[in-house]
Amino acid sequence: MENEKIECKNCCTCSAENCPHSKVDENTLYDLAELFKVFGDSTRIRIISALMDGELCVYHLSERLGAGQSAISHQLRILRSAGLVRPRREGKEVYYSLDDEHVEEIYGAGLAHILHKGGHLYE
């Protein structure tokens, strides 16, 4: 699976398996909703955003986000189960980093929408 970019927009003629216009079964749609649910929390998206600059240990994440250690740890577990972040133990600390480039692609695609619409979504 080399090229994961989507090649078509509305053409529906391409055969890329991740073309959004190709039929997707219900189970995959359910998984997709679960994935976006993981992105859909401000603490988790802030963690993702922080890790975009490079790996960070739990304590530094906690410090940077101004959130409790337990809260961060709980959210990291969710991010880990979804395959979005990866832990690396070094002594007492555990350093987390983004798992793969899809994370940045999803984040960037969402960001493009926000910046395009501009202003706050909800009145």
Add this chain to the structure above:
Amino acid sequence: MENEKIECKNCCTCSAENCPHSKVDENTLYDLAELFKVFGDSTRIRIISALMDGELCVYHLSERLGAGQSAISHQLRILRSAGLVRPRREGKEVYYSLDDEHVEEIYGAGLAHILHKGGHLYE
């Protein structure tokens, strides 16, 4: 805003405003979480998936998803507020369609992750 594709992955040298590595303020991160929250519900992602084939009225969406008319209508309102779908009245019916190409990009980026990981996310 012509080219909304993300040009860099880990380079951090590009200047695209939607490069995920450029600093994003807290308010934007909050909006981003709200946006993904909208994608993070199975009913809404199924609506989006259904509209990928073209516009549909509320009744047909309701029928296709096997969900109540009220539930669909409530979810369409959320999708509308987020700027993801657009209504078009034609007589008694209201036809909904995807608002812009970002919807497909976000959906496709998420789908790529799911297909890449394979299998179900949560044990």
Add this chain to the structure above:
DNA sequence: ATAACATATGAATATATGTTCATATGTTGC
């Protein structure tokens, strides 16, 4: 082994959210 520190986890609680039911609004044809 024990102390000190970093992280993970379980239970409890408070809040958010999706669906349903009932009803309101809007549109068409008579």
Add this chain to the structure above:
DNA sequence: GCAACATATGAACATATATTCATATGTTAT
């Protein structure tokens, strides 16, 4: 105007979820 139909909306209820607190696990140094 009125009936019939399509959609939207508000309230109520049930479920999901994020945070906190307390505690367990894991690591290092003495």
